[in-house]
Amino acid sequence: GAVVSQHPSWVICKSGTSVKIECRSLDFQATTMFWYRQFPKQSLMLMATSNEGSKATYEQGVEKDKFLINHASLTLSTLTVTSAHPEDSSFYICSARRGQDYGYTFGSGTRLTVV
Amino acid sequence: DAKTTQPTSMDCAEGRAANLPCNHSTISGNEYVYWYRQIHSQGPQYIIHGLKNNETNEMASLIITEDRKSSTLILPHATLRDTAVYYCIVRVAGSEKLVFGKGTKLTVNP
Numbered sequence: 001g002a003v004v005s006q007h008p009s010w011v012i013c014k015s016g017t018s019v020k021i022e023c024r025s026l027d028f029q030a031t032t033m034f035w036y037r038q039f040p041k042q043s044l045m046l047m048a049t050s051n052e053g054s055k056a057t058y059e060q061g062v063e064k065d066k067f068l069i070n071h072a073s074l075t076l077s078t079l080t081v082t083s084a085h086p087e088d089s090s091f092y093i094c095s096a097r098r099g100q101d102y103g104y105t106f107g108s109g110t111r112l113t114v115v
Numbered sequence: 116d117a118k119t120t121q122p123t124s125m126d127c128a129e130g131r132a133a134n135l136p137c138n139h140s141t142i143s144g145n146e147y148v149y150w151y152r153q154i155h156s157q158g159p160q161y162i163i164h165g166l167k168n169n170e171t172n173e174m175a176s177l178i179i180t181e182d183r184k185s186s187t188l189i190l191p192h193a194t195l196r197d198t199a200v201y202y203c204i205v206r207v208a209g210s211e212k213l214v215f216g217k218g219t220k221l222t223v224n225p
Contacts, residue, residue, distance in 0.1 A: 032211050034211075036215075043216060043217050043218060044215040046212060046213070109157065111156070
């Protein structure tokens, strides 16, 4: 149980275009989901907390107008990278938790390459 | 900022126990310790978490010192597939967020 599905696994886009990444909790409801970014040979960096039915909370230094987060339902959060540039190329990972007594489940990640 | 300190890397022989230490000297009474691992180019995998007592599951054991300032993750019989970066994380009290540190790169050698 507690499966988080992330789609797509990888995407290549042209500079200036927007890319949407989906994160779904398949067998549980998640009022809160989290988005991370990971550059090569570095640790995961928390970008934002996605709250169902309300605005996301962004970490310091993360541009909310560039990384749009929508948590439209209890099982789906989306991250849209707007006007992507090569420096946005990274590994994006989402996570969710079934409940307080459980650990956090992570998606398999999305490799974004902006050319 | 991450609230834990881990060695940068460790090696372990296949079939032996792997003991991964973590220092969290500033932990407060109601903060949990979580362990995750990440195999290259995959999302982190949950291993175990605990508050005060030692915990064991099918993957590993978590030993937390009595003062809770440090913990050890034990993989009882390491295999080559256990080669990964292991993250020890203290969840901030009152927050849902998990903040990752640099982790320990564990290499299991044949």
